[in-house]
Amino acid sequence: MVAVARRSGLSVRLKLTLSYTGFLMLAGVLLIGAAGFFLVSQGWLQTNEEGAWRRTPGTDMVRGFAPMAAGVMVFLLVFGLLGGWFLAGRMLAPLTRITDATRMATTGSLSHRIRLPGRQDEFRELADAFDTMLERLEAHLAEQRRFAANASHELRTPLAVSKTLIDVARTDPDHDSAEIIDRLHTVNTRAIDLTEALLLLSRADQRSFTPEHVDLSLMAEEATETLLPLAEKRGVTLETSGDITPTTGSQALLLQLATNLVHNAIVHNLPAHGTVWVTTGLGTRTVTLTVENTGDLVSPELAATLTEPFQRGAERLHTDHAGLGLGLAIVKTITNAHDGTLTLTPRPEGGLRVTVELPRGAGPGA
CATH class of the missing domain: 1.10.287.130 (Signal transduction histidine kinase, dimerisation/phosphotransfer (DHp) domain)
Structure with a gap:
């Protein structure tokens, strides 16, 4: 990372202090000006025909007003600087904690959290967002x-x-x-x-692909046709159904997604007379691809780990086609790259139901 050379400047705390003081001094000037205008309007300080000031009842009071006004301004200046410095420090204390956490993160320490206390405000939102990151x-x-x-x-x-x-x-x-x-x-x-x-x-x-209009049902159909010889060899029946499912993304990656799901469902099935159901659905805002298969019972704990890279499951390591352990991991990554969701649900009678839900795109019926 290249550091950008910057000239040193005033700290934010000092800027806030000067801003508070300046505002307080302006308020004081306006207040004193209003008081002077009030004295003039009441006739305590007037001028004669030549424009010279002349004494009227209460002029002695006015003559003491100027030193008093100067003293008030000096007081406001000192009070504004000290109070502004204190208030700015209190206001910026959460930002200091966030800055310290940022410095720790740049050194590679990601285990700490800010956990800023207090009610919800801009600094609290920033700290919570940083903790989430x-x-x-x-x-x-x-x-x-x-x-x-x-x-x-x-x-x-x-x-x-x-x-x-x-x-x-x-x-x-x-x-x-x-x-x-x-x-x-x-x-x-x-x-x-x-x-x-x-x-x-x-x-x-890395999402290094150009988005294009894709019909997810066509991807599922192509994957099913490609893997039909493998299904016949293993005695697995493929059943497909569903609607046209327009979405936006990479055609190559979505085809790989469908292929991985169907291949996984064929390979991890019953030894004979197994079935794979491939279904597409069209919703109001999303489209879905569901691949369901017969097979051995899968526990919810095992199903939750099957999308991890190189995770095949204890029961699957001893089959004659253990695979690479990346099939569902690739499906998960492709789904995330298309802003979708992947759900794995064990079937009560055995096997697995995998559902991919993607944002609906433009197309027939959209």
Whole structure:
């Protein structure tokens, strides 16, 4: 970060003090001027035909008015400076706490909070907004650290396996090279898929896409058609229904979202005769895509963790298609990038219901 060179100036507290004093002095001048005008209007101080001041009854009182007025002005000046400095300090005390918290945040400390006491006012709103920002930054940083650690672990595994296979081929020339090549191809394919998934996750998280009009129902239909051979291979029936669902966003990312949901529903299903329901809905302000599948019972606690990166669930790690553990994490990131909401609900009879709700866009019926 580049620091901008600035000339030193008066502090805000001093500016407020001078402002208070200036306002008080102006009020004093106006008050004294009004008192002098009152004395003149009452005939206590008058002029003759030549314009010279002449004494009238009460002139002695007027002659003592000027020193008294000067004394009052001096008092107001001293009182305004001292009182203004004190009041400005009291008013700016919350800002000092916010500034100290900001300095701590710049050093990387995000665990502290301002928690400004008192009733709701502008400073309280600023402090609460800053506390909310710190909380989100801390949560985001912790999530990024977990993600980096998990990504390093996931990428290290295929690299370690590849190194082992290469060492075997080097030290054992009589070993079946075709088998080693097949296993290397499988491991490298998984590493490539994982890398591409990480890049997609990063691109979606940064919202680096140009918004366009998208029909979410077409994305769901295309994803279903693409994954139909996989469903038939695993004995899963795909059922689709719903309305035209116009929204705004990235067509490529929303297609990836639908594909991940349908693929996840197919893979994590019953061993045979499973079903996946893909439904789109059109609301007043939102559109929805719901993917529901049969399968094993999923606890609410497990469902709440499935959108975390590399979280597959204990029951799912032992299937023949454990996956990368990024499918629902990518869905969550794409949903957030489109200002939507993602809801995972376990089905009482087994399986999972995943609902994506996005803002409604312009289109037929909009």
